[in-house]
Amino acid sequence: MSILDPILDDFFWRALLGGLGVALVAGPLGCFVVWRRMAYFGDTLAHSALLGIALGFLFQINLSLSVTITCALLAIALVYLSRSRALATDTLLGILAHSALAIGLVALSFMPDLRVDLTGYLFGDLLAMTRQDLGLILGGGAVVLALLFWLWPGLLMATIHEELARVEGFPVARLQLALMLIFSLVIAVAMKMVGVLLITALLIIPAATARRLASSPEKMVLMAIGFGMIAVSGGLTLSWNVDTPAGPSIVVSAFTVFVLVYALVRKARA
């Protein structure tokens, strides 16, 4: 640790390392969000993270764990509910997203001795990242990457055509469950950085930028990771020099790259 200490003791470097770690997992997951049109779904899960925070405080358990569990349960409930088709999926998602957020906020207000920095959870507090947070991000990120790498062919095939994947023997229902779990883990990991309100942006903007340039799914993932890392570095630099909030700055720099790529590159190749 002694060699890394100068880096890990500096809050800016901790923030940068954590941010790059998040970009590494946000890239591939963001691609799935773009491919499977899950942007609003992701938003709903992210909003429910605040409920996870409240429950974590209530039951005195690790916040990352409670956020992961809450998001995963909501994801499964959503998949089940959207199958019943009683309401259109976007209506259902709209109801659950904001209800989960509101319930989370109300639940937190019932804990008066608790001094919670709400802004930190809503918009991220990257610069306050501790060594322990960094460990969680890198550990959670490693789990997510390992899962994605292991399940990649099935996840990709099920995304291209679900029935074809099922006929070819991929366990599509279980893969979908795995994707929900990965999603929940990424939200728990990324929440620290950009906050629940901006997670979806961090997922889809780099992936959408990559779509303009990529000619294969794998290239799109690598490019999305690259654009995510550029956004994190750019946002943190902006935050450091002009003293802007770190999370929103990252999203602003991701958006800037997106606009530049779409303005300068004429057409997608594939």
Add this chain to the structure above:
Amino acid sequence: MTNLLVRLERASVRFDKLQVVDDVSLDVHRGDIVTIIGPNGAGKTTLIKTVLGLQPLTSGSIHKTPGLQIGYVPQHLQLQTTLPLSVRRFLSLTGASTKECQAALHQTGIPQVFRQSIHHLSGGEMQRLLLARALVRKPDLLVLDEPAQGVDINGQAALYDLIRSFRDQLHCGVIMISHDLHLVMAATDRVICLNQHVCCSGYPEDISHDPAFVETFGRPVAESLAVYQHHHNHHHDLHGDVVDERHSSQHQDACDHHVHS
């Protein structure tokens, strides 16, 4: 019976109160080409989905030969344009080698699209690509849902010829759904006319004379396929239910009467 690939016995599928597939029994052997025809909403797609394992049966049973490899050509391939995908990558996802993928494209007559984006293919090229993809998996059973959809009339005949030649080459069984009656009659071994239940089934030359067939497709169609016809023994009302003037309580018997196979 080692050549038996799939056996459906009294298979029924019901969505809530709607009977979609009603008491269908069907055997498919190696080398068979079975074509399912029938009006819209007749349960054709649902029936083949039970064979594919995508749709559970409400009652009845399905038996597939253990280890049966199925090649599936779906009806509409709605691909997300947000996912960049080349023809090459789409084929290689089956685990086949580059050489095998190219050979399959060659056989289906579209070798030039190998490096193209899948989003830039024409309707006919897409159908041929899907067929090629089913073939690289070396299926025992090929299941096609309206394979000639979006293909021009010359291409349609060529496509059915292609399917027949693959049957000969792979010695696989084929089940397909089709609306192209003229072409189907020439390219198939056995036709099943479905309207929830099996209206009639048999060899193409027999079935075009069958009154149930005439009833389902209307006289002009049947007459264009067959020279003569005889009187019907059952009718379908607007719900597709069988109305038999003389034996209205025995509609299943009336239908079975027409099974020629």
